[in-house]
Amino acid sequence: AQSVTQLDSQVPVFEEAPVELRCNYSSSVSVYLFWYVQYPNQGLQLLLKYLSGSTLVKGINGFEAEFNKSQTSFHLRKPSVHISDTAEYFCASSANAGGTSYGKLTFGQGTILTVHP
């Protein structure tokens, strides 16, 4: 069984400040990790994913995340946020178990990022 915990339900930040959204996962098997963004009344858009290899993953819109196996974390970072980054962000995992398990995502509870001018 897998679980994903996002440690902050809401993160307020000022424009051009750095931000970190925290995510911890738990799994009995190796996992793939994802960050998705959801704008109001819209679907989920993939920001980045960790499958294997380099632990630092770069995504779209200037976001990056670092996979830390020892701390079972996959925190999302952006060095300078914009007003347009205001949205809800979901961390998700899926089992590295072959077949359609890849797309059977377990989501965290979401973090609402609010960027203030």
Added chain:
Amino acid sequence: AAGVIQSPRHLIKEKRETATLKCYPIPRHDTVYWYQQGPGQDPQFLISFYEKMQSDKGSIPDRFSAQQFSDYHSELNMSSLELGDSALYFCASSLLPGGLGNTIYFGEGSWLTVV
């Protein structure tokens, strides 16, 4: 580029009625996933299909059924609707399950309101 198409985008039904949601995956994608996102909740996996066969099952109620057709579109049928079924239902598609690097694309969702 073509995306995952879901219809209808909004649906209002009364308790005990039946609803059908449709999902048209990205062309050539052979895998479809359904998720349910309740108000203020994270998305929950319901069911998935690969090459028209059910491949994984999650927390899908027995009142719900789904299938994938020969043209790869999928339908989620929900019967005996309850107020708690009100949610945003997402469909997602990908090419070749487990294909490393293959992104899972989500549709914009279908809002179901049960009154």
